[in-house]
Amino acid sequence: MLESCAPGSSVRLATHSRVVTYNDKVYRSLPKFDNIELGHVRKMIRHLGIDLECARKYLAL
Amino acid sequence: MDELREHPLMLTLRDAISGDGFLAGITLSGRALMRKEEDGKWWMYGVRPAGLAESGSTIEEAFAHFSGRYRETLFDIAQENSTFDDFRSEVERFFYEVDENPEDERLWESALTALRMGKAAPPEAFSNLPRKSPESNPSQITIERLDASGKRFMPSDNVRDTYSMPEVVAA
Numbered sequence: 001m002l003e004s005c006a007p008g009s010s011v012r013l014a015t016h017s018r019v020v021t022y023n024d025k026v027y028r029s030l031p032k033f034d035n036i037e038l039g040h041v042r043k044m045i046r047h048l049g050i051d052l053e054c055a056r057k058y059l060a061l
Numbered sequence: 062m063d064e065l066r067e068h069p070l071m072l073t074l075r076d077a078i079s080g081d082g083f084l085a086g087i088t089l090s091g092r093a094l095m096r097k098e099e100d101g102k103w104w105m106y107g108v109r110p111a112g113l114a115e116s117g118s119t120i121e122e123a124f125a126h127f128s129g130r131y132r133e134t135l136f137d138i139a140q141e142n143s144t145f146d147d148f149r150s151e152v153e154r155f156f157y158e159v160d161e162n163p164e165d166e167r168l169w170e171s172a173l174t175a176l177r178m179g180k181a182a183p184p185e186a187f188s189n190l191p192r193k194s195p196e197s198n199p200s201q202i203t204i205e206r207l208d209a210s211g212k213r214f215m216p217s218d219n220v221r222d223t224y225s226m227p228e229v230v231a232a
Contacts, residue, residue, distance in 0.1 A: 015140050016133035023161060026154075028134050029113045039104040043114035049161025 001041075005054035022048040065181040068095040069172045069227055070105070071193050074128055075220035077207060078135050083145040084208040087135065087152065088220065090201050093127065094165045094172070095120060108169045109200040111160045120186055124224050149204045156202040173227050183226065191225040 002009045002020070009022035011030075018030040027044045030036065038061060045055055055061055072091040077084060092108035098116075103123040107113035115130050117123030134155065142148040160166065173195065175181040182188065207214075 014137040016137050017130075019137070025112075025158060025161060027112050028137065028155060029130050031130075037100070037102075037116060039098055039100070039102070039106075039116050040114050043106055043112075043165075046162040046164055047112045047158075047160045052162075 001055055001058040002050075004058070006048065006050045009048070020044060020048065022050065025049070063175075063181045065172055065175065065183050065187075066096055067168045067172045068183060068187050069169045069176075070095055070190075070224045071195060071198060071227060072128075073220060073223045073225075074131060075222070076132060076135060078139050078148075080139040080145060080148050081143045083148070083206055085139075085145060085148060085152075086203075086205045086207045086218075088203045089131075089156070090198055091156075092166075092169055092195075092200055093224070094169045095123060106165045108166050110156045110158075111165065112155065112158060124222075128222050145206050152204055153202065176227070176229050177231060187226055191223070192228045193225045194228045194231075196231060 002011065006022045009020060011018055011020050013032065017028060018032055020027045020030055025048050027047050030040055030044055038059065041059060042061060045052055052061065070093045072089065072093055074089045076087045078087060091110060094106045094108055095103055098104045102116040102118060103120050104114060104116045105123045105127040113127065113131055115123060115126035117126050135152065138151045138155065139148055142151050
C-alpha cells in the first residue's frame with residue numbers, strides 16, 4: 001500500500017515500533033507485529049496525509 | 062437527545078525517561094478521541110499528540126494500551142537521540158505535529174460542541190468520568206531535565222495517569 005499510495009515514503013524499525021516517514025511528517029507508533037490492526041493504519045493514513053481512496057484498493061478500510 | 066458516537070477525552074500522563082546520560086521528566090496534557098469501531102473494539106485516536114492510536118475491549122483497556130504505546134514512543138525517541146536537547150526537540154515535534162487530515166481534531170471539537178449544546182449525551186461508561194475544563198487545561202507538553210544539579214524532588218511531583226471528559230459548561 002505504501003509503495004503505491006505514498007511514493008517516497010520510508011519505513012524503518014525502531015526498538016518498539018515501526019517509524020513511517022512521508023510528506024514531511026513522521027508516524028512513530030505503527031506496531032511491529034506482522035498483523036497490524038486497521039485502526040493503526042487508518043490513523044497513520046490521516047496523520048501522513050495518504051490518499052484514502054488509493055489505500056482502499058489494498059486494505060478494507 | 063442523541064447518544065454521542067465520538068467521545069472527546071482529555072489526558073494527563075507523566076513519565077520519567079532515561080536517555081544517554083540524562084533523565085527526563087515529561088508531563089503531557091493531551092487530547093484523544095475514542096470511538097467503537099466495526100471490529101467491536103474501542104479505539105483511541107490521538108489528537109494531541111496526533112500520531113498515536115490504540116485499542117482495547119473496554120475504554121480502560123484502550124487507555125492503558127494507548128498510554129503504553131505513548132511510553133514506548135518516548136523510549137524509541139530516547140534511544141535515537143544522544144543529547145537531552147535533541148531528545149526534547151524530537152518529543153516536542155512528536156507532540157505538536159498535527160494530522161495532515163485533521164478529521165480526529167474536527168470530530169473532537171464537534172463532539173465537545175454537541176455536548177455543550179445539549180444535543181448529545183455520552184453513554185454511561187463516559188458520563189461517570191471526571192470532568193476537566195479544556196480552556197483551563199490546554200494541550201501542552203513539558204520536558205525537563207531531572208538529573209540537573211540542585212533539582213529537589215517532592216512527593217507532590219507525582220501525577221497519576223488519567224483521562225477525563227471535558228466540562229459541559231465552558232470555563
